[in-house]
Amino acid sequence: MEQPQLINQVFDAIDAINKADPNMELLEDIELPAALLYGTRMSSMLERFAPQAPEVVQIAARAQHIKRWAIPRSDYPTGKKGYYDWRQTLGKKHAEWTGEILASLGYDQQVIERVGALLRKERLKADPECQQLEDVICLVFLAHYAEAFAAQHTEEKVIDILQKTWRKMSDAGHAYALEQSYPSAVQGLIAKALG
Known part of the structure; x- marks a missing residue:
């Protein structure tokens, strides 16, 4: 997977946000912000599973949990509906936050909307990406x-x-x-x- 300069800037911006995650996770005795670790694991898995994945998928993979801690599951009722509502809200906010990064780096609206659609899980099963x-x-x-x-x-x-x-x-x-x-x-x- 080629990593042009611009997508590296996107990754750096996503990672900078995710470094603020107060939830920590251990990786080989080193504590890391959970969202940061998750984002790098997503990119690494995509690299192995689908090395030719398009740029929009690469960005969505890295941003999958961007700033996730800002919308805790505990803010929503228990049960399936509460979980579904929480996931819907997360998808919208992940798309919004990632869109702001992409816009600041000069990506066009088409790319911003496409990444947003992926993060909102629109047309899952029908959309190969x-x-x-x-x-x-x-x-x-x-x-x-x-x-x-x-x-x-x-x-x-x-x-x-x-x-x-x-x-x-x-x-x-x-x-x-x-x-x-x-x-x-x-x-x-x-x-x-x-x-």
Whole structure:
């Protein structure tokens, strides 16, 4: 994936915002802002999964959790509707914040709108680029977050989430996911979820 100068400026701007995340996550004994770590994991996974991904997908992947901590899940009611409303709000705000960065760097309105549509998950399944982004989100969850999630929830809940994750993915995403190795606990739960 070629990284022209301008997209590096976009990444730097997204990362600068995400460095302010008060939520910290450990990576090899180093504490890092969670949103910053997530953004770099998204870019890294996209590079491996779809090295020819277009620039708009590269930007949306890096911005997937931009300033996410500013809209806590706890501000919304528990249950499916509260979760859905929270996710809808996040998508809109991620698109807005990323659009401001792109506009400041001279990107045209068409690119800004396209990145926004990807971050809002418009036409998921019908839009190959949106599906590519969704695959990367799912792959990052499996690679980096499923183990911690499994430790905090019942096996039944984890299997349900893994099945939902699998349904969101494309055939290409499935094939890539099955080639990866996971911690044994996660591997076993994936096998049960797909069995």
